[in-house]
Amino acid sequence: ALALGAVSYLWATPGVAPGFWDMFVLAFVERLFRTTYRKDDFVLGKKLGEGAFGVVYRVSLAKKPSSKKEGDLVLKKATEYGAVEIWMNERVRRACANSCADFLYGFLESSSKKGAEYWLIWRFEGEATLSDLMLSKDFPYNVEAMILGEVQDLPKGLERENRIVQTIMRQLLFALDGLHSTGIVHRDIKPQNIIFSEGSRTFKIIDLGAAADLRVGINYIPKEFLLDPRYTAPEQYIMSTQTPSAPSAPVAAALSPVLWQMNLPDRFDIYSTGLIFLQMAFPALRSDSNLIQFNRQLKRCQNDVVAWRKTVEPRASPDLRRGFEMLDLDEGIGWELLTSMVRYKARQRTSAKAALAHPYFDREGLLVLSFMQ
Numbered sequence: 001a002l003a004l005g006a007v008s009y010l011w012a013t014p015g016v017a018p019g020f021w022d023m024f025v026l027a028f029v030e031r032l033f034r035t036t037y038r039k040d041d042f043v044l045g046k047k048l049g050e051g052a053f054g055v056v057y058r059v060s061l062a063k064k065p066s067s068k069k070e071g072d073l074v075l076k077k078a079t080e081y082g083a084v085e086i087w088m089n090e091r092v093r094r095a096c097a098n099s100c101a102d103f104l105y106g107f108l109e110s111s112s113k114k115g116a117e118y119w120l121i122w123r124f125e126g127e128a129t130l131s132d133l134m135l136s137k138d139f140p141y142n143v144e145a146m147i148l149g150e151v152q153d154l155p156k157g158l159e160r161e162n163r164i165v166q167t168i169m170r171q172l173l174f175a176l177d178g179l180h181s182t183g184i185v186h187r188d189i190k191p192q193n194i195i196f197s198e199g200s201r202t203f204k205i206i207d208l209g210a211a212a213d214l215r216v217g218i219n220y221i222p223k224e225f226l227l228d229p230r231y232t233a234p235e236q237y238i239m240s241t242q243t244p245s246a247p248s249a250p251v252a253a254a255l256s257p258v259l260w261q262m263n264l265p266d267r268f269d270i271y272s273t274g275l276i277f278l279q280m281a282f283p284a285l286r287s288d289s290n291l292i293q294f295n296r297q298l299k300r301c302q303n304d305v306v307a308w309r310k311t312v313e314p315r316a317s318p319d320l321r322r323g324f325e326m327l328d329l330d331e332g333i334g335w336e337l338l339t340s341m342v343r344y345k346a347r348q349r350t351s352a353k354a355a356l357a358h359p360y361f362d363r364e365g366l367l368v369l370s371f372m373q
């Protein structure tokens with residue numbers, strides 16, 4: 001029991017023996033106990049999404065033997081990148097399970113007509129992504145209702161909206177900190193890849209298809225890679241282009257803390273999260289076209305949000321002015337956090353952990369919502 005305990009401690013602790021236990025010992029042990037799935041287990045439901053690298057369906061189990069977990073599931077049929085996505089989900093499952101949607105199983109399905117596909121199975125977390133919720137006229141009150149289960153009878157207004165946005169931001173940063181502490185950079189953080197988990201009443205990250213695990217060099221710098229231009233940080237590569245191409249796994253494992261400190265690849269996700277913060281504060285920036293226009297404006301201001309504010313504020317619409325007003329509450333603490341996230345230079349951006357300790361998050365008013373977490 002002691003040996004098993006020690007092994008599982010090593011296995012689950014980020015920063016210890018990266019990748020080694022995963023690959024050899026416990027993957028085998030786990031095989032013996034874990035519920036597995038195969039193609040015939042699933043009945044396909046509604047299509048939830050379709051990208052360049054796969055299709056996502058809501059599915060249910062054909063029959064429900066007692067050994068298999070019941071309930072709604074999500075299936076992604078993925079192309080060649082599916083292998084990496086399975087790897088990332090397995091890592092997350094062990095090291096920071098609460099950060100992401102609950103992953104159940106992944107396997108290679110070779111009997112399909114289209115050739116080999118990777119099938120990935122998650123628990124169905126809920127109907128709405130942050131993108132869906134943000135596009136509602138009711139945002140952020142619709143989120144408050146979901147987090148609290150019922151709508152509070154409090155006066156609506158900036159202060160209350162600010163508290164809801166604070167809560168969402170804290171949940172996002174908390175999930176992101178879990179990933180980053182595990183050595184994973186997501187690289188595709190955007191509202192469409194954040195799901196509201198109805199079970200835990202929190203936001204979780206999904207879609208690790210573009211993620212990189214820097215501790216073992218998996219998907220280190222892919223040659224061909226499509227980033228979502230709406231949310232990407234100015235630096236195109238998460239690691240300096242001078243870093244040699246992916247070293248072999250053991251070398252990468254030894255080097256990665258050093259490389260991480262040199263390149264701060266996690267700051268790439270922080271920039272994207274900063275843009276989500278911006279969209280939550282400014283309804284006018286929630287549409288794709290307006291976000292793209294914002295990115296153009298920002299570039300014209302040498303990627304300096306403070307300069308951007310100076311150019312737009314004097315002739316701002318009431319809607320835009322209201323966003324600034326919200327970020328300016330409590331001596332501008334929200335604006336301060338936002339600017340520390342969307343800096344041009346990755347090195348000058350805050351980390352997820354540092355952002356969580358930012359005074360923006362320790363305002364009294366937060367208590368109304370924070371006890372739910």
Ligand code: ADP
Pocket residue numbers: 048049050051053054055056074076101102122123124125126127129192193195206207208209
């Ligand atoms: P894609 O590569 O197509 O972007 P995603 O992993 O982002 O794949 O999934 C596509 C969509 O499927 C998401 O935007 C979300 O609406 C839905 N989805 C994915 N995973 C889950 C889940 N675990 N629970 C509920 N919905 C999910």
Ligand code: MG
Pocket residue numbers: 192193207
């Ligand atoms: Mg996605």
